[in-house]
Amino acid sequence: MMTHLHPKTEELINNSSDKERINLLKKPKWIGYxxxxxxxxxxxxxxxxxxxxxxxxxxxxxxxxxxxxxxxxxxxxxxxxxxxxxxxxxxxxxxxxxxxxxxxxxxxxxxxxxxxxxxxxxxxxxxxxxxxxxxxxxxxxxxxxxxxxxxxxxxxxxxxxxxxxxxxxxxxxxxxxxxxxxxxxxxxxxxxxxxxxxxxxxxxxxSKWHNDEEFLRLLASFERILPLKKPSFLIEDSVSKIILSKSEGLLGEVSKILELASIYAIETGVESISKSVLSKIDYTPPSERKKMIFR
Structure with missing residues (x-):
């Protein structure tokens, strides 16, 4: 039983290959925050x-x-x-x-x-x-x-x-x-x-997102729909703060970070998002992208 997931996500994992799960992650996701x-x-x-x-x-x-x-x-x-x-x-x-x-x-x-x-x-x-x-x-x-x-x-x-x-x-x-x-x-x-x-x-x-209960609720909602076999505990302080910092409080960036981290977790077989996974994804925060262009 994968109790960390929405029943539909669990069903999807049981009936999908790794490639199908990765393709699903690349599709737009809606969270009714x-x-x-x-x-x-x-x-x-x-x-x-x-x-x-x-x-x-x-x-x-x-x-x-x-x-x-x-x-x-x-x-x-x-x-x-x-x-x-x-x-x-x-x-x-x-x-x-x-x-x-x-x-x-x-x-x-x-x-x-x-x-x-x-x-x-x-x-x-x-x-x-x-x-x-x-x-x-x-x-x-x-x-x-x-x-x-x-x-x-x-x-x-x-x-x-x-x-x-x-x-x-x-x-x-x-x-x-x-x-x-x-x-x-x-x-x-x-x-x-x-x-x-x-x-x-x-x-x-x-407004941009802040380190508060509303942001943790958002991450908990994401965790329910990310097709990973193991729980990631995204609301844990150490993990949530990294996601918020990297995303610079922008919802589209939060979604992209979780997409990349989930794909990495599937491809490497770890099946969950951790601090280690977040440090290994190929992601550049928005402000850094701007600096790269001006350089």
Missing amino acids: TGAKIIHKKLEELRDYPTNLRMPNLLLVGDSNNGKTALLNKFTELNKSFIKEETQELFLPVLMVQSPPEPDEKRFYNAILESLHSPYRSSEKAELRQQRVIHLLNKLNVKLLIIDEIQHVLAGTVSKQRLFLNVLKYLSNELKISLVCSGTREAFNAIQTDPQLANRFEPKVL
Whole structure:
């Protein structure tokens, strides 16, 4: 009995080769930690908000690789399109797109149209694309539009930034739906450049992880889903502190460290993560990577 594991993980180990376990480790993992649950609840409130002249919006801010996109992708997955039986209408409660690499109205509409598998012509004017986007989002009863990597707005000139932010305002007003913008801390600056828009967005910060109970709960959750035959005791002080220090408090880095350590543990046959294993994996912390580039 592998009591340290979730029953599904134990079953998987019993029915998988080492290679299959390693392939599984490389796939994205979702842990429903407290902070994520709080933000998901907030997103549900926005999705279900009654139609209003001034809809509430959310700005999700956090460091790069700290789980923002994974959190939003998970929420979008949980809100897939469905057909209402009584009316046979197609409903798409939540739509998520990525902000274009620079503030460009046409490219933004393209991103929406592509995500809806709706063809467009490159010669089509921005106004026509806008009309089609509004028509489609209305027809699909979209209640929440999520725009990831909103800090890309800052890659354009001030006039382009202003135009793009006006597009967001216009869509929110016209569709009477809530917007969720997500990005790095620069995203906050992007929204702040328009005072009217800034007033409409409630900022939520996805903080880095610290050496506390919440971090230990996260590690305990990871241990339940890592397909290793022996317990690793990740919550032990000596192990948890190494993981936190190496990851620099970023969720994506924690996940990568545990992936590499688990692969090493399977390949060497030790089947658990220890201080020794963590010292042998080929991993460079984010700040060290930056130094390497500047060198």
